Each structure stands twice: as C-alpha cells, then as structure tokens.
Amino acid sequence: MSSKFVYVTYIRTTAEKLWDALTQPEFTRKYWVETWQDCDWTQGASWKLMIPDGRVGDSGKVLEIDRPRKLVLHWHNQFVPEMKAEGPTRLTYELEQNGDEVKLTVIHESDVTGSKTIDAVSNGWPGLLASLKTLLETGRPLASTTRWPEGM
Amino acid sequence: MDLDAAFRALADSSRRALLDRLYEQNGQTLAQLCEGLDMSRQAVTKHLVILEQANLVVVQWQGREKLHYLNPVPIHEIAERWIRKYERGRLRALADLKKQLEGDDDE
Numbered sequence: 081m082s083s084k085f086v087y088v089t090y091i092r093t094t095a096e097k098l099w100d101a102l103t104q105p106e107f108t109r110k111y112w113v114e115t116w117q118d119c120d121w122t123q124g125a126s127w128k129l130m131i132p133d134g135r136v137g138d139s140g141k142v143l144e145i146d147r148p149r150k151l152v153l154h155w156h157n158q159f160v161p162e163m164k165a166e167g168p169t170r171l172t173y174e175l176e177q178n179g180d181e182v183k184l185t186v187i188h189e190s191d192v193t194g195s196k197t198i199d200a201v202s203n204g205w206p207g208l209l210a211s212l213k214t215l216l217e218t219g220r221p222l223a224s225t226t227r228w229p230e231g232m
Numbered sequence: 233m234d235l236d237a238a239f240r241a242l243a244d245s246s247r248r249a250l251l252d253r254l255y256e257q258n259g260q261t262l263a264q265l266c267e268g269l270d271m272s273r274q275a276v277t278k279h280l281v282i283l284e285q286a287n288l289v290v291v292q293w294q295g296r297e298k299l300h301y302l303n304p305v306p307i308h309e310i311a312e313r314w315i316r317k318y319e320r321g322r323l324r325a326l327a328d329l330k331k332q333l334e335g336d337d338d339e
Contacts, residue, residue, distance in 0.1 A: 084259060086290045086301040185290070206308035213309075222312055 083198035084189035089209045091182050093216040095175045098182050099148035101216060102173060111211040111221035114228045121145060127153055132228045135159055140168055150174050155188070155197075163197040166190065184209070235313070238306040241286035246271060247279045251288060254302035261297055 091098060101107040105116035114132040119125055123145055129138040140154030151173045157163035169190040176183040186205060190198050211225040241247055253265060266276050280300060283289035290303045 084301075086259075086292055086303065087305050088287055088290045088303050089305045090287070187292075206304045209305050210308045210312055214312075224312075224316070 082189060082191050083193065083195035084187065085198065085202045085205075087186045087205050087209060089184050089213055091184060091213045091216050092180055093182055095148035095177045095182050097216060098175055098184060099151075101212060102151070107215070111215045111225050112208055113225055121147075129155075131159065143170070148175055157197050157200075160196075160200070163200065166192045166195055166197050169195065169197050169201075235306060235310060237286035238288060238310060241282050241288055242307075244279070244282075246275070247283055250276070250279055250283065251302060254289065254300060258301050259292070259299045261299060265300065 093101075101111075103117060103119070103121060108116050109132075115137060116130050117127060118130055119127040119142065121142065123142055125142045127140045127142055128136050131137045136158045138155050138157050138159075140156050142151070143154055144150060144152035153171045154168045155171045156168040157166070167190075169188060172185075172187040172189075174183075174185040174187075176185075186209065188198060188201050188205070192198075207222070207225050211222040215221040249269070250265060253269075254260060257264075262273070262277065262280070265280070266273050269276065271279075280289060284291060287306050288303055290301045292299050292301060
C-alpha cells in the first residue's frame, strides 16, 4: 500500500498570490523555514528546494504546471540518507478560487509503504500551511516557521 | 472557513474516535471505518459529513472507492491560536532559566 496524505486549507487571497507564495523565494523564505525553490517553473524543468545554509534539501522536476490552478512536482529528499534511499515522492498542489477564498489542497504521496519521507513531511506541512495562511491574510507569518530548525 | 465548525466537530467523542482511526491508518473507506466500531453505518456517515464540513476530514476518490483522509490543518490552527499563545510566557521563563544555569557561552 502506498503512503499518502491530503491536506486542505482555505485562505482569503487570490489564486495568483497563493501561487507566488508557494513558489517565489521572497515569499517562501518568510514562512517556509527560510528555504527557497530553485526552478524556472516550466513543464519538465528541474526543481530544487534549497536549505538556507546552501545544501539541497529536496530535488526533482516539474511534472505538471497550470498556473494558478495545479502544480505537480517530483520531490526527492536529498539531505536525510534513509529518505533519499526511498526515491522520489510526488507533491500536488490544487488551487480553487471560491469568492474571496482559495481552497488549497496539498497531496503528498509515495509508492513506498510506510514511507519515512511522507511521515516526515506530513508533520511539517500543517505548520507551514497555517503560517502561509497567516502570512497571506495578515502580512506576517507564524513565528514557529520563520527559521530553519537548528541542527537539522 | 472559521474554526467554530472545527470546535463543534471536535466536541463529540465518536467523531474524535474517527479522527484517531484515520490517524492510525489514513485513507480509509466508510466500510473500513465502520469495522469494529460500536456505531451504525448511518451514524458514522453522519459524523463524517460533520467532520468534512469542518475540514477535519478530506475525501478523495480512488477509482470507485471514496477514501477519507485526516486533515490536521484546522487542529494546528487551533493549537497556534488557542494553546501556543498561552504557553509562550512559560517557555520564555524556562529558556531564561536554562540560559542562566548553563551560562551564555553555548550560543
């Protein structure tokens, strides 16, 4: 059986702003523990999530891109050996504008049963999503996600 | 989406039990969720609808199977808004105590 989680949050913003907040370094550095993504955001482009000290956290490529509705990435952890050994996972963002809110669905899945990668990211995502929501709605992220965790 | 629906949904022990079952194993069908529970299928369905409306459970179709996934994002928002806020003072006091006892040279 595969590993998968599905997270949903509703954010008072526009789909375009939310798309930029998920992909652009000036946004992600604020709420996504100082990381940024190195990618030119075209179909098939290589994708990297960069740790603030310069290491590559995760790498992969853009599998599907339809701004500002859907983005699918190959997501392969690079900095934790046992997660790297599991091979790539798949991350899907779906954005749906409903009035003044956007419904954001985040699906992260792996073909590996009991995947450590999915287990690890499933702990991280709720905090990031809460912080992303707070940043877009109030202009300030949650303090808990503004710094890369020490020693990680 | 406000948190009232999440608080109301969490105020029921049967619904919390369903969330715990999804925490144990995510992505279950209605039939799987009913197994070994002291609740009728209708009651489970009713509770799942309330959990879905509160955004605590998300439904995904896989072929003809309707799978239920735990969505902890509203619970996290509750923790940030209603729990962490009240802990901050105590955490700071502990951090200050640690600093005093261990000296300033470790950071």
